[in-house]
Amino acid sequence: MAEVATDPQDDVDIAADVTTVLAWEATDGEFPGVDSVLALVERFTVHGRRLADELEIACKKLPETENARIGADATLSEAPRRLYLRPPAATKSAAGHRAQNIARLVHSLLEARGKVADEFARLSMLASTEGTP
Template identity: 40%
Template sequence: MAALTPAVPDEVEVLLLVEAALAWVLDNPDLPAVEDTLGMAEQFTHYGRIAADKLRTQCLSIPADSDAGCGAQATLSEAARRLNLKPLAPSAAPRSAAHRARNLARLVKALNRAMDQVSEEQAQSRPVQTPLRR
């Protein structure tokens, strides 16, 4: 029986793939196979959608005009554009596939960075609670 919800990508695995994609030299003819890079792009897209949803939710608890809020909104705008691109065909050129995967890897990093900044903003804006005296 097929799962009703798609499997959530393993974050550690995705982040390792992000670092691998960012290390590619795109002018090098020894790029990974197109099917591998398109698979990575698919994983980055799936993970990016989940991360963008989390970031959107996080942003509800901070002022929209804060530095973290403005940065997060810019990242979410870019995510809305890139995460909804039509997938490349399996017949794509290796360099085109690598570019797509690499750009999505950069987006994943930006989404994670924005989530960290928003989390930091949330922590700073929480009122400090002092223990009640008895």
């Protein structure tokens, strides 16, 4: 989808990291080393901000009543709260929990972007068939 310009390979890499982070057992506090977790927090934050900015621009091009836009707007309403927090304390628990929280948001942003892309494709197909006998 031309409306959202994030590099597809970045999305694949981020999605793989999101899956890994969300699989961590937070109840056990068994997170990897603090430095590697903080690096993931930074990576998710940067990517999430970019995704949120691009998704917001794309959503403005959809009618307000489209389900894809409504869902994306709900996800976007969470983005500023989670993506602009100060870095977590340099403890395994704080960093691990922040990584999981941001991973959930990035996962939701990726899903919303996919739905918005599908909606653009559907609308484009409808527009191209209008006026065709």
